Amino acid sequence: MPKPIEKMGADEILASSKKLFFGGFCLLPMLWVYNIFYVWPVRNRSDLSPQVRHYMLLSGILSIVLFIVFAAWFGIFVNQRLDWGTTGDLLTVVLVKGV
């Protein structure tokens, strides 16, 4: 049973947060979202290193930026893929019949 974050020491929280933040760069952006939710309950602890808040903030910014990028791409893809011809077909995993 892993230790709940409330019972972790400040250095352990920093280590976890750091791992989650850098892990996100390995094409795992959901780790950034997780990072925020994970550290959120202890964000106001006085003994916490300020670096933790940095990692949270950066994770948050990257999550939002990526969300916008993905949402924009999704919108463009859904509306334009039929016009892209062969390229559109290549980018589509499941071709939708009848449209």
Place this chain on the structure above:
Amino acid sequence: MVTTRFKARAILSKIAISLAAVCILANAQDTYDTIYNDVGSLPCVRLLNATGSIGCQSMDAASGVLYRADTVEDIKQFANNNELGNKYTVVIPYWLLSSSNIDLLKSSNKLAAILAVVNGTDTAHAAASRPTTITSPDTTCPNCDFGLYANTPNRYQWNPTGSGLLFEQFDFPIYALNTMDNRNIMSYNSVMQAANRNRDKGYRDYPLKSLQFHSFMWGAQDTGACLRKGWCTPVGGASVWSTPSNNISYTDEKPIVIVAAAIDSRSLFHDITLGVESSVAGMVTVLAVAEALSRSTIPLDTMPKHIVYTLFTGEAWGFSGSQRFVQDIMSSPIQCEKAPTSGSGCAFPFYSDLEFQRLNPAKIEAILEVGQIAGMSVAGGEPILYAHVDNIQEAASTMLLNQVVQVGANGSVTAPASTAGIAVLAASSDGVKRGLPPSSSMAFLKSRGNIPTVVLTDYQKQMSALTNHDEDDSWNTPNAVNLIQKAASVISTTAWLQAQGVSDAAAMTPEQTQAIASIQVDAKLIQDLLGCLSLNYSCPLVDRYLNVTASNTPPTRLPHYSGTLYSQSQPFPIFVWSFLANMTSVKSTTSPSQRVTGCSSQSATVQCGPKEYCVGDQCVVSLTRYHDAFGVGIGMNANGQYYIKDASKPVWTESTWDPIGLRMFDVTSPGSQVAELMTGIVLTIVSSCVIWYSRRFLKKTLKED
């Protein structure tokens, strides 16, 4: 405590198992049959071209209460009736299927699907109720975008009344009802019975009869997109060409006389495409010409010129058959990169047969084509045959035109007396030069404009209103036979004179005079062919060649839509092939001896020679070949996949689809449907609560034990 819980569980699981068993034991098919009644279906389907799609598509299974509308007033009443609170399948006579009426039905927001009755026994649908003015569902100039005058400004409109219905897109199902055979009569009767019952109930007294349609088409956008995804197949089939000149070669320097017509036709509902006016009469004419010429006492293969019969498939789809034939003979010799593993032809570039390389396109010296000729456009009045020529290089065809008109006038030479009243006139005899009507010859003239060409039709200015119509099913047989006989007589005589190189009958030798008298067109044959190729494919004539009556369900009326390439049987090309193979091999210097018979009936003992075919139980030597027919804009790559090679040329494809069909069932009122749903939801909630409470109760009680 543990044992009690086990017992309770065991009882529960036993109940569950027995419930499941009951469900499985109740035969699924029986349940289906008590709910649904499958109805024979004649759908309108989706077709695609270079720029878009036409025809019908419905993304989901549309269903609607049967509603009967017999007149335009009924349709208006339906559209304006706010008391109708459901989706409806509107049953209308075919002739009400017009853009304006469809828009009216759609605007009501109550339309689920349309059933168009092409021919029915109800007085509202009977042939007698058909309006006197009919409009062709094709465009005002069918296929002209792919014809000889495609780039001519203000080209002549041959079909001015054309409504263009065939080229519209519908996002709901449209099906036809037609009482053409027992199965379809049953469907019609059950639908009409249900629609009448609904009407008697005022469309309010539920349960009402409803129809559900499955009409989901895979292909979308255009031909390019759907070919890439493999969701459509090129529209096409097999053309047939045949020549009595068994030894014809590319280099023999002998000129060629082409006798041509189309095999296929189109209409909104492919399963009932008949096209007696559009194509069948022309096809019958060419077959009758081949039979008449086979009687020539001077063998045709000894003449100074070759005669080649060509019957094209896919003509209704941008002249696909003729254009591909011309394209192929123009590109011979073919550089075959990959030989086929078996049989003839070439694997890549794909050709199912390569004998066409023996035809030298530069040597084509005359084309005689038969277009619409059944006389179905002539209401009363004297039937007249009109000979059309190209108006760009008109001089090239003048001599041939004069010959056709002269042969038509000198009926006494070969034409039977019954056709004496039918005149043959130059179409430009009224002083207006309209050029050629939409025809297969255009493909040849596109490659070389100075080929003398005459197209014979029964119209001068305007194509029949029944062009590509679904209701072209009532022709006057004696009239049609007379016209076909006259046309066949004119074409056979002209072709014979052309092949002999005789321009003036007066200059003929006694032998030639005797030979030309020997080519007589057989009226009985024409009548048989017309009957066989329109309404009864299992007739004795076809049976003699193809033994069709041996089948458990002998075919009767078959659709004249070409179908999709290599995926459907081609009954008409097959018959045409057999017939022409027989006719072109009759009097030939290469097969003077008696034919061997019994090759199909006693196949164990009688074997045909290596270059012989078994046709109608006889071994014949004949140069008769199929030729692939599909849009010349479509190419096939080395892997056998189709792609768009040239989007400016015909690229018609037909969408693939999920199983198509329609079924009838009783539907309850929308109110009771909501009530049923609510009851279900309430029951679910109540039973959930009961289970939750009883579990809690059981837990407590068992713990206390």
